[in-house]
Amino acid sequence: MAQRVVAEGLFDWPSDEPRLIGSKCQVCDLVAFPAYPNCPNCGSLDVAETRLSTRGTLWTWTRQRFQPKNPPYLGTEAAADFVGYGVGYIELPEARVEARLTGGVDEPLEIGQEMELTVVPFATDADGTEVLTYAFRPVENSAGKN
Amino acid sequence: MAQRVVAEGLFDWPSDEPRLIGSKCQVCDLVAFPAYPNCPNCGSLDVAETRLSTRGTLWTWTRQRFQPKNPPYLGTEAAADFVGYGVGYIELPEARVEARLTGGVDEPLEIGQEMELTVVPFATDADGTEVLTYAFRPVENSAGKN
Amino acid sequence: MDDVAIIGVGRTPFGRFPGQTAIQLGAQAVRAALTDAGLEWKQIQFGFAGSFEVDNPDAVINFLGLTGIPITDVYNGCATAASALTQAANTIRLGEYDLGIAVGMDKHPTGAFASYSEEYGLPAWYGETGLFLTPKFFAMKIQRYMYDHGISPRTLAKVAAKNYRNGSISPLAFRRTPMSEEKILTSRMVNDPLTQYMFCSPDEGAAAVILCRASVAHRYTSKPIYLKASVVRTRKLGAFEVHSPWLPLQRADAPTVFASRAAYEMAGLGPDDVDVAQLQDTDAGAEVIHLAENGLCKDGEQERLYAEGATEIGGSIPVNTDGGLIANGEPIGASGLRQVYELTQQLRGTAGDRQVPGTPRVGYGQLYGAPGTAGVAILST
Amino acid sequence: MDDVAIIGVGRTPFGRFPGQTAIQLGAQAVRAALTDAGLEWKQIQFGFAGSFEVDNPDAVINFLGLTGIPITDVYNGCATAASALTQAANTIRLGEYDLGIAVGMDKHPTGAFASYSEEYGLPAWYGETGLFLTPKFFAMKIQRYMYDHGISPRTLAKVAAKNYRNGSISPLAFRRTPMSEEKILTSRMVNDPLTQYMFCSPDEGAAAVILCRASVAHRYTSKPIYLKASVVRTRKLGAFEVHSPWLPLQRADAPTVFASRAAYEMAGLGPDDVDVAQLQDTDAGAEVIHLAENGLCKDGEQERLYAEGATEIGGSIPVNTDGGLIANGEPIGASGLRQVYELTQQLRGTAGDRQVPGTPRVGYGQLYGAPGTAGVAILST
Numbered sequence A, B: 001m002a003q004r005v006v007a008e009g010l011f012d013w014p015s016d017e018p019r020l021i022g023s024k025c026q027v028c029d030l031v032a033f034p035a036y037p038n039c040p041n042c043g044s045l046d047v048a049e050t051r052l053s054t055r056g057t058l059w060t061w062t063r064q065r066f067q068p069k070n071p072p073y074l075g076t077e078a079a080a081d082f083v084g085y086g087v088g089y090i091e092l093p094e095a096r097v098e099a100r101l102t103g104g105v106d107e108p109l110e111i112g113q114e115m116e117l118t119v120v121p122f123a124t125d126a127d128g129t130e131v132l133t134y135a136f137r138p139v140e141n142s143a144g145k146n
Numbered sequence C, D: 001m002d003d004v005a006i007i008g009v010g011r012t013p014f015g016r017f018p019g020q021t022a023i024q025l026g027a028q029a030v031r032a033a034l035t036d037a038g039l040e041w042k043q044i045q046f047g048f049a050g051s052f053e054v055d056n057p058d059a060v061i062n063f064l065g066l067t068g069i070p071i072t073d074v075y076n077g078c079a080t081a082a083s084a085l086t087q088a089a090n091t092i093r094l095g096e097y098d099l100g101i102a103v104g105m106d107k108h109p110t111g112a113f114a115s116y117s118e119e120y121g122l123p124a125w126y127g128e129t130g131l132f133l134t135p136k137f138f139a140m141k142i143q144r145y146m147y148d149h150g151i152s153p154r155t156l157a158k159v160a161a162k163n164y165r166n167g168s169i170s171p172l173a174f175r176r177t178p179m180s181e182e183k184i185l186t187s188r189m190v191n192d193p194l195t196q197y198m199f200c201s202p203d204e205g206a207a208a209v210i211l212c213r214a215s216v217a218h219r220y221t222s223k224p225i226y227l228k229a230s231v232v233r234t235r236k237l238g239a240f241e242v243h244s245p246w247l248p249l250q251r252a253d254a255p256t257v258f259a260s261r262a263a264y265e266m267a268g269l270g271p272d273d274v275d276v277a278q279l280q281d282t283d284a285g286a287e288v289i290h291l292a293e294n295g296l297c298k299d300g301e302q303e304r305l306y307a308e309g310a311t312e313i314g315g316s317i318p319v320n321t322d323g324g325l326i327a328n329g330e331p332i333g334a335s336g337l338r339q340v341y342e343l344t345q346q347l348r349g350t351a352g353d354r355q356v357p358g359t360p361r362v363g364y365g366q367l368y369g370a371p372g373t374a375g376v377a378i379l380s381t
C-alpha cells in the first residue's frame, strides 16, 4: 500500500529507527520541536537540526473523543466510525512533545508511565495512500509509572 | 415561471406600481433605505416605513464587468456567459439609492439622465425559480440630461 | 488607573438568536449601556469593538449613528474584551477624550471552533493530524493539575453545577436550568477528564461598557464604578499553552499569573481585597486552575474550597456569580464585557437574586484565550 | 504627539510567496525593523499587530521569542495599519512603556475580496444582488468626481503610469515594470472608468515599525524620525462610502478629510509643509481624490498637477514614491506600515533611486478602507 508522511522533516522516514526532528539553538541551547527557523527563546536564527530521544514518560494526557473537523483534519471516517484517539505530552530528555497516542480510547493511561516513539497511519488520501504521523505507545513490560 | 423577491420588505411585490420601501425617522425626518430599525442620523428607534419616489436622475454610475463571487452573489451563469450589469446611484427626492441598472454593459449612461424604478429577474434558484430585485432604467423619450 | 470610571453597562441575552446579526446584537448592547448611563450615542467620543466572526465590528455604528468618531477593532481570542477594555481605558487616560465605549459581539456557529493551524504560526500537520483543537488542551492542563494538586473529578462537577445554578438565577444567561453533579459527571466524556456538561459552548450575544474620565463621572451617575486596572499579557516560553506542539522542560507561569500580578500592582490591591470574581471557565477545570493563577487560593486548596461552598454567591470568594461561560456560553468578542457587566451590577448592589451579600467593594475579572493571551480587570466602588 | 519617535522600520518584498505563511512574513518584517533599529526582540516592551487573513497576528511571537509582552491585535480594513500605529504611539505617550512595535501582515488569495454583507451590518440582499463589491464603489466615486471637477481618463492613466514607474525603482515592490499610459487606458475595462491596470491587487507581505519615547531615541539612532500625528476616523452620515445601499441627500466630507484635519492640528503643520506623501491608491481615481481630501490640492487641480508632473519624485508634491498600492499590491494589514517605511526612508535621505530631492522634512501617509475608515500619519525629521 502506498504511504506518505504527513510532513517532510517532521521525523526520519523511511527508517528502521525513526526519530523526531527538532532544532537546537546554537546560542542558548534550547531544543524546540518541530524544527523552528529560529529559537523561540532568544530569537536567534542560528539553529541546527537535532534528533530527539525516542523514550520518555507520559506527562499529561486526554482522549480526543469527538471527530475534528475536516479540513484541517485529514481523517475521513464517517462520524459513526470515528473511534477517537489518545493525546498526550511525552516528557523526553530534551523537551515535552505533544503526540497522538496509540491504542483506542479505552487504553488505560497513567501520568508517569513509560512511552516510546512509533510511526502510525492515521488517515487515508482519496487515492488510497496511507498518511503516516508520529505517535507514542506505552512501553510493554515496563515497570509502569515512574 | 415561479418567481420570488430577493428580500421581503425591500419593495412592494406583487404590485403594478412597485415602490422601494425605506424608513423615515419620526424625530429628525431623515429617510433611509432600505428600511432601518433605527435612524442612522440621530439613533432614534422611532422610525416609520415610507415609500420612495420611483423617478429620479442618475447621480453616478459604473458597470460591473467581472462576475461577483457566488456566494454571496446569487447569479450562477458560467463565467463565459456573464455579461455584466450597470450599477448607479439614483437621486430621488428623498435620498440617493444604489441600484442595478437595466440594459447590458453597452447601454450608454450619463450622469443627470432621468431614471425610473423597475423590478427585474437577475438570478435563478436551483429549482428554476426566478429571483427578482429592484433596478432602475432610463426613462424613454425623456429630455435627457438636465 | 484610578482615573477611569464605568458609568454604563449593557448586554443582550446570550444564546441563539436566529435572524439577528452579530452587529445588530452589538447595537442592542450599546443601546442598553447608553440607557444605563443616561447618554445618547452622539455623546460617545470614541470606541473599541471586538469580535471573532465579524471582520468589522465597528460597522455597529450603522445602527447607532454615523458620527465620525474613531473606532478601533481589536481581537485577542477569548481575551478580546480585555483588549477592548484596556485600550478604551488607556485612551481616556491619555487625556484627549472623556467618554468612550468598549463593545463586543459574536454569533458563532454551533460546535467547536475550526481554524487552520498555519494562521496561528503552526505547521499544517498540527491540524491535519487532529491536534489543533482547543478542548483537549484544557483537558490536558487540568489532567496534570489534578495529578499535581489532588483535585478530584467531583470538584470539576461542583464547578459546573455551581455555574448552572447561578445561571438559573441570571435572566440573561443561556443555560438557565440547574444540573446535578451526578448528571454532569456521568454525561458524555468529551476530552478526559472533562465531560460534555463541564464545557461552555460558543453561542451568540453582545455586551458594552461605557467609560469616562473619573473626574466627570458624577455628571452621569451617582454610583460610578472605578476601573482600577485592566491589562493584557501574552505567554512566556515554558507556559503550558493552547496549541503547543511541544513545551520546553523548564516551565514558566501562565500568562494569567503575570496579567494578574500587573493588575494587582496597578490597582494597589491584592487577592485578599477581592470580594467577587469572574474567571474564564471555558471548562470546569479552567475555573479551578484560574482561581489559583489569579492568587485567589493556593494550588490544591480548590478541593476544599468547592466542597465548603466558598465560591458560591454567599461564600468567602464568590466566583462566576452570573454562571460564567458555562451558563452563558461564549460569544468571544462579548464574553469579557459580560464579566464587567456582572461585576458592575455586583458592586452597585443591583445584582438581584445573584447579589453577593455584604456590600462587595472590589470585583475581579479574568480572561484567557488562544494562542496564550490573558486579560485581567479590577473594579472597585 | 511630538514625544514619539520612529527608530526602526522593516518590510518584506510584497508579492507572492508560496510556502511562507503570513505570520512568517510578519516575523521577517519585525527582524528587519529590529536590525534597522539595532535592537533585539527581547527589548520590545509591547506590540500591536494587524491582519485581515490571520485571526491572531500576535502569534508572530512564536517566531521571535515568547517574552510575555502585551500584544493587541487590531483591524480596520485597509486602514488597519493606522490603527496599529496610532495605538502603539498612544501607548508610549501614556508613559508606561518606552519601546514598542506595530506590525502588519497578510497573504490574500488572488482576486477581489469576498465577504458576506451581513458581517458589515448590511442586509443579505446587498450581496446576493451583486452590489457588495469594493471596486465598483471606487469607480462610482471617481466617476462622479470626474464629472464634478473635470478630471479626464488620461489623468487616471497618468496616476497609474507614475506608480508603475516608481515601482520599477522600488526593489521591494510587487510590480516593477513601467507601463505606458496607452496600455493602461486600453487594458480591460473592469468598472468604468477604471481599467484593469488602474487597480491595485491584493497580495502578500508584511511591514513593521518600531517606536520609542522621543526623549530616549538618541540611544538607538542618530536620525530619529518623529511621528507628529497618527489618527483614525470613521465616516459621517452623508459621506459617499464603500458599501452604501443609499446616501442621504445632504453630503458630508469623507472620513479622510476629518482624519487629515485632526492630524494637521495635532502635528501643528499644514498641507504646505508636506514634502512627500503616501496616499491610498486602491485605484488611480482614489489617489486623485485623496490628493484633495488631504488638502494637498484643490478639487479639480489634479488635472493640471498630473499633466505637469507635480506628483513625480522630482515634482512639487511627490506622491507614492515607492509606487503605492498600485505597484506594491495590498497586503491589508501591512499596507499602511509600508507607507511609514517609505516615508521614513525619504526623511532619512536613504530612499536611493526614489529619493525626493531637497532634504524632505515632512512626510504624510493616508489610508482609507471599508466600511469607511480613514487613517492619517504625519512624520517629520
Ligand SMILES: [Zn+2]
Residues within 6 Å of the ligand: A025, A026, A027, A028, A029, A030, A039, A040, A041, A042, A043, A044
Ligand atoms: Zn536561543
Ligand SMILES: [Zn+2]
Residues within 6 Å of the ligand: B025, B026, B027, B028, B029, B030, B039, B040, B041, B042, B043, B044
Ligand atoms: Zn433621526
